Amino acid sequence: MKKNIDIKSLVTKEVASLTPYSPDIVDVPIKIDAMEMPYLLSESLRGKVTDALNKAEINRYPDPDIRKVKEGLSALTGITTDRMIVGNGSDELIQLIFTACGGGGGKVLFPAPTFGMYKIIAVPLKMSAIAVPLKDDWSLDEGAFIEAIKKERPAITILANPNNPTGNYFGEETIRRILDTAEGVVVVDEAYYNFSKKTSLNLIDEYPNLIVLRTLSKIGMAGLRVGFMLGSKELMAEIGKIRLPYNINLLSQIAAEVILDNMAEVDRNVDKVIESRERLFKSMQSIPNITPYPSETNFILFRTEKEAGAIHRGLIEKGILIRNLSDNNKLKNCLRVTVGTEGENEAFIEALSGLV
């Protein structure tokens, strides 16, 4: 007979209380829900990746220092390799920062709504998550945010900039005032940097408590799981102590190395997405009964007058998957569409027009 155990009693109460981060898993022809790059790399670049992978010595552990990838990232950012940590996606780096700087009861402060993983990573570490509501136009309530930093003195302040899921950018002056106030670590998560072209990286020399987080996921390499963070050498050395030794597998290291050497193609794809975003936004503006919000990312948030769940389901029936964010109070009847290929965007506009 099977032993009778209350499984929830086996995990901590924090873990038991969590709702998992669950991307929709639906097989549809048009998948524009997860901020992926819609274009596969060219056959010739994929050929270079395959040739390099062919020589991979998978009987050996990968380079624990991820040196070649770091050199590529250094060429890309102008930041030396001793001021970066590479992670298995930026998700892993968020977990690393939270564990190193705030685990065991520290506070983490962020605007809301924002990227859901901040809370999911904080809770099992027994950190208290403090969410400061954004204004109704999604701008940061700077007064309230600065006051909260002064009052709560968080170990970590984290902002996605541009923000997910709202798509807007909080200005550099705001980031500077946050850095002037915060005594703990300030993380500026620039997952969508390539689409906004705006950054706080220029501030890392001035503020040794600033970490800028980036990822290769949104620019065509989501499957590789490579993210990186940049900051002061001393802070990177401290946080780097808890990185698992072989966190980037050999195949991802090799593929990323090759692609980082061929960034012109990646940049062209990014430019195409930015152009398509502008066209998609205009088309959405001309659809009655929805309000799209301006975006500096590769996605567009919009609010519907009809119940968003029904529209989400209606789109799936037509073979199109986007993200329904309605379960968050502030995002009632909000949906988020990722910019796809021109054909995908047109199909989405046509299907959406028939549902709203």
Ligand code: PMP
């Ligand atoms: N930060 C933000 C703001 C994001 O939206 C995402 C992806 N949804 C991530 C980090 C994680 O990206 P990855 O782990 O793929 O690098």
